[in-house]
Amino acid sequence: MVEKDKDNRETFGVLFGDFAPGQKDSSDNPMMRSKEAAKAALPKRFYKEVSVGTEQSAEGETLYCVLLDGRKVKSPAKKTVCVPTQSLAEALVAEWDAQAKEINPAVMPLTRLLNxxxxxxxxxxxxxxxxxxxxxxxxxxxxxxxxxxxxxxxxxxxxxxxxxxxxxxxxxxxxxxxxxxxxxxxxxxxxxxxxxxxxxxxxxxxxxxxxxxxxxxxxxxxxxxxxxxxxxxxxxxxxxxxxxxxxxxxxxxxxxxxxxxxxxxxxxxxxxxxxxxx
Missing domain, CATH: 1.10.3580.10 (ATP12 ATPase)
Structure with missing residues (x-):
């Protein structure tokens, strides 16, 4: 989730927040939850460029994140979604870049998992x-x-x-x-x-x-x-x-x-x- 505006934050929280560990949905079925989210209007792709960024962990290690027009992707809990390897970050970038017109969590399994x-x-x-x-x-x-x-x-x-x-x-x-x-x-x-x-x-x-x-x-x-x-x-x-x-x-x-x-x-x-x- 990019901190672009309040509407985007709320929409991304609804779409990706359904997959947090320990939470149960009405059907205990992520696919059905994705379908329910898809019934609502999916957010339009609002970014042009997707790239890999970096930040330092508390232990001083380099972590890799996704940048949408230079802004770090955030989780539903507003944490930066960082991974330990560049290859994983590049796989995340590919998912975000593949969203042509709308952002559809149902076709972003790696993003959901890492969130x-x-x-x-x-x-x-x-x-x-x-x-x-x-x-x-x-x-x-x-x-x-x-x-x-x-x-x-x-x-x-x-x-x-x-x-x-x-x-x-x-x-x-x-x-x-x-x-x-x-x-x-x-x-x-x-x-x-x-x-x-x-x-x-x-x-x-x-x-x-x-x-x-x-x-x-x-x-x-x-x-x-x-x-x-x-x-x-x-x-x-x-x-x-x-x-x-x-x-x-x-x-x-x-x-x-x-x-x-x-x-x-x-x-x-x-x-x-x-x-x-x-």
Whole structure:
């Protein structure tokens, strides 16, 4: 959000503020929230030039930001949206520059993600870590199907290597079960994951949390962060059951749009993780 005038500040707060971490919308669905925002008149593109700027962090590190006609883009909470690498800033610039006539948050997934990170992750850090650790007890790849055989084999192909790698890295064994009964994993693995991710910077933590909620799996997010799987393999593993249902029953137009929206959100998280991954 550029501090150009009061109307722009209020409009940008409505459009981008819906995606702050920890906030729930009426449908818990960012795509539906984007649609609701789009029903109102989108703000016109009021800037001509988009570029990368810099500023210094409190620790003296150089951070990169987006400039719209020389003015720094602000988050809904009026914080400068800065990132640690120039490549991420250039990706943000590309999103802002792609807004031809109107500014549409629905097609700006990286901007939405980084707004939410800048505004809310540090304050929500402990809660987010707790949620990630809790996901290990409910991770969907620990609940494979018992039939049909082709689905069972497909899940095994995509999920077992992830489980094997995570077991080696986290020092335990994951229990698997079919059906609806909840299973409890060893707390040792949760504590190991907490130790690995507890000191991540806000950008990595926010992106990993976003990926976890998009895929339903902390283990798939770990596989990407760990460098064990590339992003397409992570997405394919997350979509095994959905792809199976599409093969059986087909896919309608609305489902395709929702999936494309989720993939854009996923790809934004991937950009952040890859840019900052050790």
């Amino acid at each position: 939410s990170i800048v505004d809310g992750v540090e304050e929500a850090r402990e809660a987010m870590i707790e949620e990630i650790v809790a996901y290990l007890n409910n991770d969907f790849i620990c609940y494979p199907a018992s039939h049909p055989e082709r689905l069972v084999l497909r899940q095994k192909e995509h999920w077992h290597p992830v489980l094997d790698r995570a077991e080696k890295a986290l020092g335990g064994r994951f229990v698997q079960a079919s059906g609806i009964l909840a299973i409890e994993q060893s707390p040792v693995m949760g504590e190991r994951l907490r130790a690995l991710w507890g000191d991540l910077d806000v950008y990595q933590l926010g992106a990993l949390h976003s990926m976890m909620t998009l895929t339903g799996s902390a283990l798939l997010a770990f596989a990407l962060w760990d460098g064990f799987l590339e992003h397409d393999a992570v997405w394919n593993a997350a979509m095994v059951d959905e792809d199976w249902n599409i093969e059986l029953w087909g896919e309608d137009e609305e489902a395709s749009k929702r999936r494309a929206f989720r993939r854009a959100e996923f790809d934004a998280a991937v950009q952040v993780i890859k840019a900052l991954r050790p």
